[in-house]
Amino acid sequence: xxxxxxxxxxxxxxxxxxxxxxxxxxxxxxxxxxxxxxxxxxxxxxxxxxxxxxxxxxxxxxxxxxxxxxxxxxxxxxxxxxxxxxxxxxxxxxxxxxxxxxxxxxxxxxxxxxxxxxxxxxxxxxxxxxxxxxxxxxxxxxxxxxxxxxxxxxxxxxxxxxxxxxxxxxxxxxxxxxxxxxxxxxxxxxxxxxxxxxxxxxxxxxxxxxxxxxxxxxxxxxxxxxxxxxxxxxxxxxxxxxxxxxxxxxxxxxxxx
Ligand code: NAD
Numbered sequence: 039x040x041x042x043x044x045x046x047x048x049x050x051x052x053x054x055x056x057x058x059x060x061x062x063x064x065x066x067x068x069x070x071x072x073x074x075x076x077x078x079x080x081x082x083x084x085x086x087x088x089x090x091x092x093x094x095x096x097x098x099x100x101x102x103x104x105x106x107x108x109x110x111x112x113x114x115x116x117x118x119x120x121x122x123x124x125x126x127x128x129x130x131x132x133x134x135x136x137x138x139x140x141x142x143x144x145x146x147x148x149x150x151x152x153x154x155x156x157x158x159x160x161x162x163x164x165x166x167x168x169x170x171x172x173x174x175x176x177x178x179x180x181x182x183x184x185x186x187x188x189x190x191x192x193x194x195x196x197x198x199x200x201x202x203x204x205x206x207x208x209x210x211x212x213x214x215x216x217x218x219x220x221x222x223x224x225x226x227x228x229x230x231x232x233x234x235x236x237x238x239x240x241x242x243x244x245x246x247x248x249x250x251x252x253x254x255x256x257x258x259x260x261x262x263x264x265x266x267x268x269x270x271x272x273x274x275x276x277x278x279x280x281x282x283x284x285x286x287x288x289x290x291x292x293x294x295x
């Protein structure tokens with residue numbers, strides 16, 4: 039981020055009264071959770087144990103029911119976020135909400151780090167690993183259950199012995215109802231910050247099209263193809279690690295206060 043970009047970023051933050059944040063896996067990489075499509079992302083890790091399956095299949099509804107042992111093994115190995123802490127991006131978004139500038143976080147992430155950082159209005163459009171439930175009776179199980187139950191395929195103690203699954207949206211599944219609120223918040227925003235997403239997972243990626251406010255701020259290692267035509271002259275793209283931008287915002291709002 040150069041000085042000119044930093045100045046423009048802080049100017050946009052100052053001018054905005056209804057910021058909405060739309061984020062993806064890149065928001066949590068600094069906390070140590072790999073994203074999917076970067077060089078070190080989950081899709082580029084070649085693991086002999088899972089090489090017969092595509093990453094999309096391993097995280098699909100079909101896999102959960104056709105090959106539950108494989109699904110849970112992959113989930114335990116790759117999506118264990120226990121003990122992981124929020125980073126500067128999560129903390130700054132919480133502070134922006136606290137001072138009344140940010141109205142909602144819309145996240146594709148399933149790691150629960152925005153809530154852990156203290157953000158209140160969070161729409162997890164792909165669900166969360168922090169809740170597990172029985173697919174038959176709906177009984178809820180704590181976040182750690184799948185990791186600690188000691189069964190290859192965790193099953194409920196109800197009369198149907200239903201699978202206990204994480205409350206995440208798998209490939210082939212529909213998005214939850216709260217996505218309506220997420221879209222509504224994007225529609226009403228004056229500034230949309232889009233960060234750490236390749237905008238390749240649908241329908242989530244289409245949500246940014248509901249924005250009709252003044253500024254888009256895009257923070258990403260690279261510019262997603264999807265946004266090539268979306269960015270206008272009032273918008274700002276800062277290429278690189280988003281932490282730098284969030285450090286600047288946090289410092290700025292602390293000084294203004
Ligand atoms: P993606 O992996 O497709 O894209 C991540 C993007 O973030 C890339 O463009 C990458 O260059 C960028 N990026 C990574 N670290 C960054 C950083 N520090 N600063 C700036 N940019 C950075 O992720 P996606 O678009 O979110 O789609 C993948 C799907 O995977 C989502 O649906 C999400 O639910 C899921 N996912 C979630 C987690 C999580 O909960 N933490 C982790 C992996 C995947």
